[in-house]
Structures are given as C-alpha cells and as structure tokens.
Amino acid sequence: MSSPSHFVSRHLFGPGPCNPYPEATTALTRPLLGHLDPEFIAEMDEVCAGLRTLWGTENARTLPLSTTGSGGMEAAFVNFVEPGDVVVVGVNGLFGERMCDVASRMGAEVVRVDFEWGTPVDPVKLTEAHPDPKIIAVVYAETSTGVASDIAEIGRRKGDALLLVDAVTAIAGVELKADEWGIDIGYAGTQKCLGVAPGLAPFTVSDRAWERRVEHPRSWYLDLGMLGGYAGEATGSKRTYHHTAPTGMVVSLGAAITRILDEGLDNVIARHRAAGAALQAGLEEMGLELFAAEGHRLPDLTTVKVPEGVDNAAVRSYLLEHFDIEIGAGVGAYTDSVWRIGLMGPNAQPASVPLILGALKEAIAAVR
Amino acid sequence: MSSPSHFVSRHLFGPGPCNPYPEATTALTRPLLGHLDPEFIAEMDEVCAGLRTLWGTENARTLPLSTTGSGGMEAAFVNFVEPGDVVVVGVNGLFGERMCDVASRMGAEVVRVDFEWGTPVDPVKLTEAHPDPKIIAVVYAETSTGVASDIAEIGRRKGDALLLVDAVTAIAGVELKADEWGIDIGYAGTQKCLGVAPGLAPFTVSDRAWERRVEHPRSWYLDLGMLGGYAGEATGSKRTYHHTAPTGMVVSLGAAITRILDEGLDNVIARHRAAGAALQAGLEEMGLELFAAEGHRLPDLTTVKVPEGVDNAAVRSYLLEHFDIEIGAGVGAYTDSVWRIGLMGPNAQPASVPLILGALKEAIAAVR
Numbered sequence: 262m263s264s265p266s267h268f269v270s271r272h273l274f275g276p277g278p279c280n281p282y283p284e285a286t287t288a289l290t291r292p293l294l295g296h297l298d299p300e301f302i303a304e305m306d307e308v309c310a311g312l313r314t315l316w317g318t319e320n321a322r323t324l325p326l327s328t329t330g331s332g333g334m335e336a337a338f339v340n341f342v343e344p345g346d347v348v349v350v351g352v353n354g355l356f357g358e359r360m361c362d363v364a365s366r367m368g369a370e371v372v373r374v375d376f377e378w379g380t381p382v383d384p385v386k387l388t389e390a391h392p393d394p395k396i397i398a399v400v401y402a403e404t405s406t407g408v409a410s411d412i413a414e415i416g417r418r419k420g421d422a423l424l425l426v427d428a429v430t431a432i433a434g435v436e437l438k439a440d441e442w443g444i445d446i447g448y449a450g451t452q453k454c455l456g457v458a459p460g461l462a463p464f465t466v467s468d469r470a471w472e473r474r475v476e477h478p479r480s481w482y483l484d485l486g487m488l489g490g491y492a493g494e495a496t497g498s499k500r501t502y503h504h505t506a507p508t509g510m511v512v513s514l515g516a517a518i519t520r521i522l523d524e525g526l527d528n529v530i531a532r533h534r535a536a537g538a539a540l541q542a543g544l545e546e547m548g549l550e551l552f553a554a555e556g557h558r559l560p561d562l563t564t565v566k567v568p569e570g571v572d573n574a575a576v577r578s579y580l581l582e583h584f585d586i587e588i589g590a591g592v593g594a595y596t597d598s599v600w601r602i603g604l605m606g607p608n609a610q611p612a613s614v615p616l617i618l619g620a621l622k623e624a625i626a627a628v629r
Numbered sequence: 630m631s632s633p634s635h636f637v638s639r640h641l642f643g644p645g646p647c648n649p650y651p652e653a654t655t656a657l658t659r660p661l662l663g664h665l666d667p668e669f670i671a672e673m674d675e676v677c678a679g680l681r682t683l684w685g686t687e688n689a690r691t692l693p694l695s696t697t698g699s700g701g702m703e704a705a706f707v708n709f710v711e712p713g714d715v716v717v718v719g720v721n722g723l724f725g726e727r728m729c730d731v732a733s734r735m736g737a738e739v740v741r742v743d744f745e746w747g748t749p750v751d752p753v754k755l756t757e758a759h760p761d762p763k764i765i766a767v768v769y770a771e772t773s774t775g776v777a778s779d780i781a782e783i784g785r786r787k788g789d790a791l792l793l794v795d796a797v798t799a800i801a802g803v804e805l806k807a808d809e810w811g812i813d814i815g816y817a818g819t820q821k822c823l824g825v826a827p828g829l830a831p832f833t834v835s836d837r838a839w840e841r842r843v844e845h846p847r848s849w850y851l852d853l854g855m856l857g858g859y860a861g862e863a864t865g866s867k868r869t870y871h872h873t874a875p876t877g878m879v880v881s882l883g884a885a886i887t888r889i890l891d892e893g894l895d896n897v898i899a900r901h902r903a904a905g906a907a908l909q910a911g912l913e914e915m916g917l918e919l920f921a922a923e924g925h926r927l928p929d930l931t932t933v934k935v936p937e938g939v940d941n942a943a944v945r946s947y948l949l950e951h952f953d954i955e956i957g958a959g960v961g962a963y964t965d966s967v968w969r970i971g972l973m974g975p976n977a978q979p980a981s982v983p984l985i986l987g988a989l990k991e992a993i994a995a996v997r
Binding site for chain 1: 636637638639641643645646648649654655657658659660661662663664665666667668695696697698699700702703707727730731734735818820826827828845846847848849850871872873874875876877878949955
C-alpha cells in the first residue's frame with residue numbers, strides 16, 4: 262500500500278478535503294521537529310499569529326488544536342458547558358444537529374431552533390428562543406447545505422450569551438471577523454479553504470468566554486486550561502508540555518497560512534467568491550437548480566439539485582472513474598437529491614469551473 | 630515561515646517524535662484522497678489489518694483514531710468508564726498519573742496503586758488492589774521513566790476486569806501481544822517506534838470489552854460506537870461518515886507499516902533491542918548511571934542520571950546547537966536529574982549509538 266505503481270490523483274471538488282495548496286504539501290517533507298524544539302515553538306507562535314489574522318481576532322487564545330474540525334466542535338462545548346447550562350442551537354443542517362448531540366452529552370439543556378435545510382438561521386428567532394442562555398451556538402457556513410448565516414446580526418443580538426460559531430467551511434474562504442461580529446468561541450478545520458490536509462482544528466476564544474470557562478472539563482485532551490501553556494506566551498501561561506503536538510501538520514498549516522497572506526486574504530476571499538459565482542451561474546445555465554436559498558449561498562460550497570430521473574451516486578461514480586473528480590452527495594433527507602460541489606483553497610480558480618461543468622454534463626447524459 | 634532559507638534538520642533522539650521512516654514522509658506527498666474515496670477506504674482497511682499484526686491481535690475493532698496518543702488515552706477511558714465505575718491504575722510515571730486524571734474526569738472511582746518511578750508496576754499488588762474493578766489500567770512502556778512492566782502477568786491475573794494498556798512507546802519497537810496477554814483496550818501513538826509524524830492513535834478493542842462499553846459516551850468525537858462504521862467492514866458496521874479522517878496521515882502510517890512488515894516485525898524489534906542495548910552499555914562505559922531498574926529497561930527509550938554538577942538543560946542545549954541532536958529532560962521530580970534518550974523507528978540503528986555517545990561526552994565536558 263505504500264508504493265503503488267501509480268498514484269490515484271483526484272480533483273477534490275467535494276465538501277472537503279480539497280486539494281491542498283502545494284506549499285502545504287511540500288512543507289510536510291521538511292525534516293520533522295520535536296514539539297519542544299525552540300524552532301518549532303517559534304513556528305507555532307507564527308501559526309497562532311497567522312490564525313488570528315484569518316479569524317479576524319486579537320484573541321490571545323487562538324491556536325490549532327490537535328484534532329480535526331469535529332474535535333474542534335467538541336472542544337468548543339466541553340470547555341464551556343456544565344450540566345444544566347442552557348445552550349441555544351440553530352439547526353439548519355447536519356452540523357447544527359451535531360452541535361445538539363455534542364452539547365447534550367455535556368449535560369446541557371439544549372434549546373434547539375430549527376430552520377428549513379437550505380435556508381439560513383434567522384437571527385431574531387435564534388436569539389429570542391430563550392431569555393438568558395449561557396451559549397448561543399450556530400454554524401456560519403453549513404457544509405451540509407451550502408448556506409451562510411448572518412453571524413454579525415446574531416452577534417449584535419446575543420445579549421449576555423457567549424456566541425459559539427462553527428467556521429469550518431468559512432475560514433480563509435469567506436469573510437470572517439470574529440471580533441467585529443462578537444464571536445466568543447470559534448472552531449474551524451484545515452481541510453477546507455485553508456487548503457491543508459485534515460488533522461487540525463484552528464480555534465479561538467475571547468477573554469469574555471475565557472472567564473466563563475469550565476474549570477475542570479470532562480475532557481483532559483481538549484482542556485483549554487492545560488492547553489494554555491502549550492499555545493504559548495501570548496496566553497500569559499508558561500509554556501509547558503501537555504501532549505505531543507502534530508508538529509508536521511502545524512508546519513504544513515503554517516506554510517498554507519503564509520501562502521494565503523502573501524496572496525492577500527481579501528484576494529483569496531475574492532478568488533473564492535469569483536469561482537463560486539462562475540460555477541453557480543454555469544450550473545443554472547445548464548438548467549440545473551441550486552439548492553441553497555438565493556442570497557445566502559456559500560461561494561466555496563455549492564449545492565445543486567439532482568435532476569429528476571438521474572441517479573446521484575451513478576453520476577458521482579462516473580465523475581470519479583472517468584475524470585478523477587470527486588463531488589459530494591447530499592446529507593440526511595437530501596442524500597439522493599442534492600450534490601455538493603466545493604471550490605476551496607487552490608481549487609477556487611477559474612479553471613475548475615469548465616472542468617466541473619463539462620464533466621458533469623457528460624456524466625448526467627451518460628447515466629440518464 | 631513556509632520557506633526558510635534553510636531547514637533545521639534534527640536527530641530526534643528524545644522521547645518522541647523520532648525521525649520518521651522516509652517511506653512515511655514521502656507518502657505525505659502523494660495526492661491527497663477524500664475520506665470517502667474508495668481508494669482511501671481500501672488503504673484504511675490495509676492500515677487496520679497492518680495494525681492488527683503490530684498489536685498482535687485479531688480484534689475487528691482495530692483502527693487509527695484521528696487524534697494523538699494522549700487522545701487515544703482519553704478514548705480508552707471515555708468509552709468504557711461510567712460514573713462510579715472502579716478503575717485500578719498502576720502509577721509508576723507520568724502517564725500512569727495522567728490515566729488517573731483522565732479516569733477521574735469520567736467520574737471513575739480511581740484506585741491508584743503507586744510504584745517508585747524507575748521501577749515496574751508489580752502485577753500482584755496491582756491486581757490485588759481491589760476485589761472487583763471494572764478496569765485495570767497500566768502503562769506498558771512508561772515514556773517518562775524508560776521502564777517496561779509485565780503486561781502478560783497482569784493479564785493472567787486480571788480476573789473479570791478489562792485490561793487497559795498504554796502501548797504508546799511500545800508498538801513496533803518491543804514485543805506486543807495484545808491477544809495472548811489479554812489486553813482488552815489498547816492505545817498507541819504514531820510518533821514513537823512506528824516512525825510516523827505525531828497525529829494518530831492506533832487503537833484496539835477486544836470483543837469482551839466491546840460488550841461492556843458505554844452506550845452513549847460523553848465524547849461524541851471519540852465515540853467508538855459511531856466510529857464503528859468509519860473503521861470499516863470488519864467491525865460488522867456499515868461504513869458511514871462520522872468525521873473527516875486525516876487521510877494524508879493515514880496513508881503515511883500505511884507506508885510505515887508496510888516498511889516495518891517488509892523488514893519483518895521480529896527483525897524491527899531485534900533492531901530496537903540491539904540499538905538500545907548498545908546505547909545503554911556505552912553510557913555505562915562512560916561512567917554514567919542508568920535510571921530505570923535493571924531487567925525492566927526499555928530498549929527504545931533509555932533513561933540516564935545526570936552526573937553530579939552537570940546542568941541538564943545546558944547539555945541538551947549544547948547538543949541541539951552543536952550537533953542538532955534532541956534528547957529529552959526527565960519528568961516531574963526528575964526533570965533536572967534524568968535524561969531521556971530515544972532510539973525509535975529509523976533511529977534504532979547502529980550508527981545512532983556512537984553519534985549520541987560521542988556528542989554527549991563532548992557536551993558534558995563542555996558545560997561542566
């Protein structure tokens with residue numbers, strides 16, 4: 262399995278992972294550093310600084326957790342929820358559903374506010390669902406439906422609650438302003454618009470949230486109090502050993518961040534916006550119908566309805582076999598009726614659009 | 630940070646990570662696969678099969694968890710401990726201590742059995758500490774002290790308890806026979822003798838333990854019931870999406886496993902044994918005193934006492950600056966008085982020995 266005679270090389274146009282930025286891949290071949298090496302610690306500090314820029318925050322406690330994005334979600338709840346705490350969750354897709362499951366395992370009193378899949382979370386309904394919640398939790402960019410919700414408006418209306426936001430399919434692809442929008446607790450993943458292999462969860466915590474954290478969370482591994490030292494000087498803690506950081510992954514993330522900031526974050530976001538707009542226009546020109554509500558569509562993740570009489574899986578298999586193109590199925594009730602097409606990281610480029618449109622057209626015709 | 634003008638290249642002779650096998654590093658440059666790609670799923674199945682060989686088990690539930698070794702420890706407890714469960718923990722070093730912390734966060738009634746650091750866990754005292762524990766937990770290879778404990782004897786005496794074993798600094802470096810020894814729950818890490826960058830936790834669960842698992846553990850991310858599908862057909866579950874697997878890391882682990890099995894597991898273990906024995910003999914010839922009790926020394930991690938009047942940190946800094954050699958300090962009460970020297974993975978080779986001995990001799994003379 263280590264040395265196949267040829268490598269399969271895919272166009273990763275699904276909901277993530279995307280193809281990594283080449284800088285992120287070549288960084289993985291650098292000689293590995295120990296997690297306590299001064300050279301690594303300096304790189305970790307730079308990664309944390311770069312993540313602050315990408316989050317739009319000055320939070321000292323901004324770092325890559327040693328887990329995937331879903332582990333980031335768990336860290337977000339386990340450090341701030343004690344049994345009986347009221348947590349309002351906006352649910353307009355799979356990841357909102359998952360938040361309810363994760364929060365309830367911590368013993369939270371979950372107040373679930375549902376919205377039709379494919380539509381955004383309504384800030385008024387969400388923030389008026391309970392008079393005094395500890396946490397209001399919402400997914401900014403719903404990977405299951407391709408919908409963006411209005412975090413800024415939710416932040417304006419959050420009152421005394423802590424605002425907990427899933428930014429997995431947002432960071433480094435769409436606008437994200439944690440401080441301006443009032444995000445108190447945020448987590449993301451590396452395998453979407455950051456253009457890095459999956460394995461780390463960029464995380465940020467406001468001072469306001471920090472003061473209300475659980476002192477002794479049920480998770481040792483994700484205990485942010487212990488991770489303070491690991492995260493470095495900026496947290497005001499002495500740097501101490503907690504666990505062995507995935508040093509190679511952190512260096513790879515650092516390379517991607519440098520590449521993104523060299524291009525310019527605004528330019529990167531504009532590139533994602535342009536690619537997504539071109540893809541969505543092209544799909545509609547083909548006569549296909551987009552799934553996500555107009556005006557709330559993510560550029561980096563497009564959802565499109567499978568035409569009547571076309572087999573979702575057959576098309577995806579055709580794309581994989583004939584073009585080495587991966588796209589995603591829908592989720593939940595939409596498993597068969599929706600495709601999810603991601604243009605993330607280096608894939609958010611003009612050339613991706615005709616490739617997808619042409620291949621999809623052929624695939625639909627072939628399986629009909 | 631992505632493109633320094635030259636890369637720092639270390640000899641990683643600390644307690645881990647070690648330098649990776651070159652096969653593991655080059656595998657990271659292979660085109661990234663999606664976590665649902667049939668090609669990746671086939672590779673994951675091979676990785677699970679290879680891990681079974683390395684664990685010495687036929688457990689269907691053997692897989693790499695998407696977390697580091699410390700997250701593996703957390704998974705081991707969170708899936709099997711409910712509040713009030715009695716957990717006996719053998720403590721002869723830092724990782725035994727950590728087990729107590731992790732288990733107590735799950736609400737366990739922890740029965741802690743202490744042994745002097747530098748000595749092994751006594752199987753009789755451990756297994757007689759409580760008449761009817763749900764779990765007996767022990768570290769096989771204590772990374773903080775360089776000591777191996779007798780897991781086979783503990784397994785023979787475990788009675789009805791589940792035997793939970795930390796094999797982080799054991800797997801693919803020293804003998805490990807999960808089934809023969811009666812290990813029910815085991816976790817490891819990739820960055821020790823497996824010779825892969827840190828980031829995954831090889832894990833195994835016996836059918837016996839599976840029947841006594843927590844149905845709805847407090848951790849969603851590490852919930853083995855949900856991971857069953859992710860792990861594949863062998864578990865008898867339908868393969869389903871749980872989280873985005875770190876596909877690049879899994880492929881890298883696969884490459885290292887192939888390399889190890891090609892060399893032959895017994896040969897790899899013999900190579901670790903020979904390198905460790907040569908290092909330990911050489912250190913004693915230099916007049917240094919080993920820390921771990923004779924007869925219980927790990928070959929892959931050697932602990933040695935810092936000579937009177939020599940500054941531990943100054944020697945380590947000298948080694949790093951002059952020779953690009955990393956070794957580890959001691960832990961806890963032994964932070965200043967012990968060095969930890971690892972010969973793991975590709976570093977378990979004859980050439981490492983004169984390099985370490987010569988450099989250490991010079992460093993001690995230089996800082997005295």
